[in-house]
Amino acid sequence: xxxxxxxxNFIEEFVAEDLAPGGTYEGLQVHTRFPPEPNGYLHIGHCxxxxxxxGTAEKFGGLCNLRMDDxxxxxxxxxxVDAIKEDIxxxxxxxxxxxxxxxxxxxxxxxxxxxxxxxGLAYVCELTPEEFKACRGDINQPAVSPWRDRPxxxxxDLFRRMRAGEFPDGKYTLRAKIDLASGNFNxxxxxxxxxxxxxxxxxxxxxxxxxxxxxxxxxxxxxxxITHSLCTLEYEEHRPLYNWVVDNIDLPHYKxxxxxxxxxxxxxxxxxxxxxxxxxxxxRVSGWDDPRMPTLCGLRRRGYTxxxxxxxxxxxxxxxxxxxxxxxxxxxxxxxxxxxxxxxxMAVLHPVKLTITNYPEGQTxxxxxxxxxxxxxxxxxxxxxxRNLYIEAEDFLETPVPKYKRLYPNGPECRLKGAYxxxxxxxEKDESGNIREIFCTYDPQxxxxxxxxxxxxxxxxxxxxxxxxxxxxxxxxxxxxxTDPDPDGPDKNFLDYLNPDSLIRLTGCxxxxxxxxxxxxxxxxxxxxxxxxxxxxxxxDCNDARPDHLVFNRSVALRDSFxxxxx
Ligand code: ATP
Ligand code: MG
Numbered sequence: 001x002x003x004x005x006x007x008x009n010f011i012e013e014f015v016a017e018d019l020a021p022g023g024t025y026e027g028l029q030v031h032t033r034f035p036p037e038p039n040g041y042l043h044i045g046h047c048x049x050x051x052x053x054x055g056t057a058e059k060f061g062g063l064c065n066l067r068m069d070d071x072x073x074x075x076x077x078x079x080x081v082d083a084i085k086e087d088i089x090x091x092x093x094x095x096x097x098x099x100x101x102x103x104x105x106x107x108x109x110x111x112x113x114x115x116x117x118x119x120g121l122a123y124v125c126e127l128t129p130e131e132f133k134a135c136r137g138d139i140n141q142p143a144v145s146p147w148r149d150r151p152x153x154x155x156x157d158l159f160r161r162m163r164a165g166e167f168p169d170g171k172y173t174l175r176a177k178i179d180l181a182s183g184n185f186n187x188x189x190x191x192x193x194x195x196x197x198x199x200x201x202x203x204x205x206x207x208x209x210x211x212x213x214x215x216x217x218x219x220x221x222x223x224x225x226i227t228h229s230l231c232t233l234e235y236e237e238h239r240p241l242y243n244w245v246v247d248n249i250d251l252p253h254y255k256x257x258x259x260x261x262x263x264x265x266x267x268x269x270x271x272x273x274x275x276x277x278x279x280x281x282x283x284r285v286s287g288w289d290d291p292r293m294p295t296l297c298g299l300r301r302r303g304y305t306x307x308x309x310x311x312x313x314x315x316x317x318x319x320x321x322x323x324x325x326x327x328x329x330x331x332x333x334x335x336x337x338x339x340x341x342x343x344x345x346m347a348v349l350h351p352v353k354l355t356i357t358n359y360p361e362g363q364t365x366x367x368x369x370x371x372x373x374x375x376x377x378x379x380x381x382x383x384x385x386x387r388n389l390y391i392e393a394e395d396f397l398e399t400p401v402p403k404y405k406r407l408y409p410n411g412p413e414c415r416l417k418g419a420y421x422x423x424x425x426x427x428e429k430d431e432s433g434n435i436r437e438i439f440c441t442y443d444p445q446x447x448x449x450x451x452x453x454x455x456x457x458x459x460x461x462x463x464x465x466x467x468x469x470x471x472x473x474x475x476x477x478x479x480x481x482x483t484d485p486d487p488d489g490p491d492k493n494f495l496d497y498l499n500p501d502s503l504i505r506l507t508g509c510x511x512x513x514x515x516x517x518x519x520x521x522x523x524x525x526x527x528x529x530x531x532x533x534x535x536x537x538x539x540x541d542c543n544d545a546r547p548d549h550l551v552f553n554r555s556v557a558l559r560d561s562f563x564x565x566x567x
Contacts, residue, residue, distance in 0.1 A: 009318035011056055011259055015228055019060065024257065030062030031227045034088070034095075035069040035102070035217070038080040040273030041288040041295045042087045044309070044330065048264040051313040052230055054093040065224055066095035071102045071216045073200040083288070086524060087296040091306050102220050103202050109211045109219050110163065112249045113174055113192055117156045121248055122192060123148055124158040125175045132173075136188065142181035143188040162195055165208045169195050176215075178244060186241045190214060214238055218245040221256040229258045233322060236260045264316065265324040268480035269294045270488045284498060285481070289543070291553050292481040292502050302478070303529050303539035303555025308334040327480060331556045338529045338537040338555065343371045343378060346417065346463045346512040347532035349475055351390035353437045354464065356422065358444075359387040364468065367447075369418040383512050385419050388467040390510045392534075395462045396438050398427060406460045407438065414459030417533060421446040421457055463533040471516035473550035475538065477504040511550070520545055529555055 008016065018025040034053040036042065042050075057064040066088065068081055088095070116122035125147040127135060137143040155174075162172055174193035182188055192215040197208045211219075221229045229242075239258050246255045265271060270279075271294060279285045279293070288295050291302035299309065312333040316325050346369075364386045372378035391407075400408040407414055407424040415421055422440040430436045445452040449461070484497040511532075520540065521527035527539035536557040545551040 008059075010320065011052065011228075011230060011261060011318055012059060014257075014259055015056060015060060018227070018257065025227050025254065028227055028254065030057055030060040031065070031225055032057045032062065032230055033065040033067050033221065033224060033226050035067045035220075036084050037069045037072070037273075038077060038084060039074075040080060040277050041083050041297055043271055043273070043276065043296065044266060044294045044299065044312075045264045045271045047091065047296065047309055048261075048313050048316070048318075049230070049232070050088060050091060050093060051310060052261060052318060056228065056230065062227075063098060064093070064095060065098040065100060065226070067100045067102060067220060067224070069102045069213075069217070070200075070202065071211060071213060073196060073198040073203075073210060077201060083297065087300075090296065090300060090524075090526075091309065098224075100220075100224065101202060102216060103200060105216070105220050105223055106203065106207055106211070108223060109216055110209075112219055113211070113215070114156065114159065115250065116176065116192075116248060117152050117159060117174075119248070120152050120177065122155070122174055122176050123150050123152070124155040124162070125173050125189075125191075126171070127173075129170060136185065137180070139183070145175070145180055145189050148175075148177060148180075148189065159193075162193070162209050163207075165197070167195055169197055171195060174209075176241075176244070178241075184237060184240055186214065186238050187244070190241060214241050215245060218242045218256065218258075219249065222246055222249070222251050222253065225253045226256040227254070229256045231258060231260055232263045233260045233320070234263070260320070262319045262322045265322065266294065266327050266330065267324050267485040268327050268482050268487070270482070270494050272488070275488065275494060278495075279481075282495075284495070291476070291541075292478050297524070300524070300526055301542060302553055303338075303527065303537060304334055305337050305526055305529070308337040311337065324486070328560050331560065334556045335537065335558070338531065340374055341372075342529040342531045342537055344369075344373070344531045344533055345515055346383060346465050347473075347475075347515070347535060347538070348390045348392055348463065348465050348470075348510045349506050349532070349535055350393040351465075351508065351510045352393045352396065352435055353467065354389045354391045354396075355437055355439050356387050356389070356420075356442045357425065357439055358441045361387055363387065364466070367419055381514055383418065383514070384466045384469045385416075386466050386468060389416070389464045390467060390470060391416075391438070391462055391464050393435070395460070396424070396427065396435065398435070405458065406462060407440065412459035413443075413457050415449045415457055415461040416442075416464045417461050418449060419447070419464065420444070421449065421451050463535075465510045465512050467510075469513040470510040471513060471550065472507075473509045473511050473515070473552055475506045475509045475552045475554065476541065477506065477554045478502060479504075509552075515550065520547060531558075534558070 032053045054064045135144040173191045175189045178187045193209050242258045289297035289301045312330050366382035367385050368380040369383045396407040409426045413421050413423050420442040422442045424440045426439050428437045479502045481502050482497045483499045487494040487497040521542040523542050529537050529539045537555045538552040541551040541553050
């Protein structure tokens, strides 16, 4: 039993207690919900909530609803609704036929409000927003509410006329009658309804009064038969109001229970939809799915797999204290996944020509090269090799620096990965002194990379591609979107910390011939990840790549290069 407890997080412990004999929900099926507001795309922070909402339901054999929290009429759009669904399915969660809109409950919510009025638990208030503020009181001073004793019949009449559209915005509010002296300001007769003559994206102009989140949300949970309403810590202070609502309405089922967990923050990025939308609208990024964005569609386009993201949420766990997680942890989850699963290929990002002067002219051989040393079942592929190759510019120096173990004239023997041992003999430069071509000789008795006589190779093993068969590609290298670990910190404007070098485009990169034959990924899917030897993990960009114009994104470097700047 102790073992089992340890295995779960604190939410699962609460749920287990609730289901146990004598618990609040003994004999019931666990039912959670994920309630995004459709005013932007989902980001990595939402993944934590998704894994908790869907994960807890799954763990206890329960159900999880997807509910668009569209109570607030502003800034909501079907584009976002569709994107949210797509992203959740991509992560591997499914709500079955339990997809709802909060706004579909407007009529029931309204009826519950009327019932509270009749019970003397809600009243129509006519304080202006300024007066309302002035009457709120403080820690030592209770709030003042001059309309609190209005007869319920009068409140009911006014409330019905509010609904009928007789009054302008702000003229009246409906308030709960709870406790003007409460130390929790959320209980000082909070507003339940306000007037807003705004078109709603689904309800049109049917409604001109809208329930506040704190009133609507518990009702929606209760109507859907939610047992556990899991949300982030900022709602902890609102829990007494949540409970007040479910305690004072006639529930169709049982009372839902709200449990809070810590919000996920990650350094070097921003995570609020409003700020992410600003980046998009001001064209600071190419769109919501820009591979530098912390959105799910951005991460997907960058090459993140659902498994790596779920692994990340597992590793950060479920805590009750807000904290900031290192972006490097997310990267290392992806690296671990791709290290196991990504085929290795030869790719030269900054190509320079290499000629093997003792290799027969006009000859091409096909070398069998392992696809993935981590997974022998991945087999081998044939890679063309000839006298004329490309290698990385940085694998050659005319005058070596200390400890340089790569190519320089009369330097150490080096391996061409999976091919032969070579030794550099010299180079040719153009008029401006740039290296035009490097020359070397090879040892014909070292096919595969190991010399027959068993001698030790002191130099590095470097990747190469064959000039005649290599395919051209554009390669995009990414760095963090912000230069500051906490761009959203107090007294900061996140836009001041945009990293001007967060995207580097390389053109004319030379990839082994097989990369010219890989399928183009469909938009919105995870493209197959590849390890470009020594350069990191890459995938085709599913928006911009064409068969005649390959575009690759670097998903993640091989090592944690990201942290260099802070360490
Ligand atoms: P944002 O400020 O990004 O708009 P939000 O909380 O308003 O965030 P919602 O669409 O309302 O976004 O969120 C849906 C669910 O996801 C909520 O239950 C919310 O608590 C949760 N959530 C949002 N951001 C995070 C985060 N950074 N970490 C954990 N959960 C989050
Ligand atoms: Mg919200």
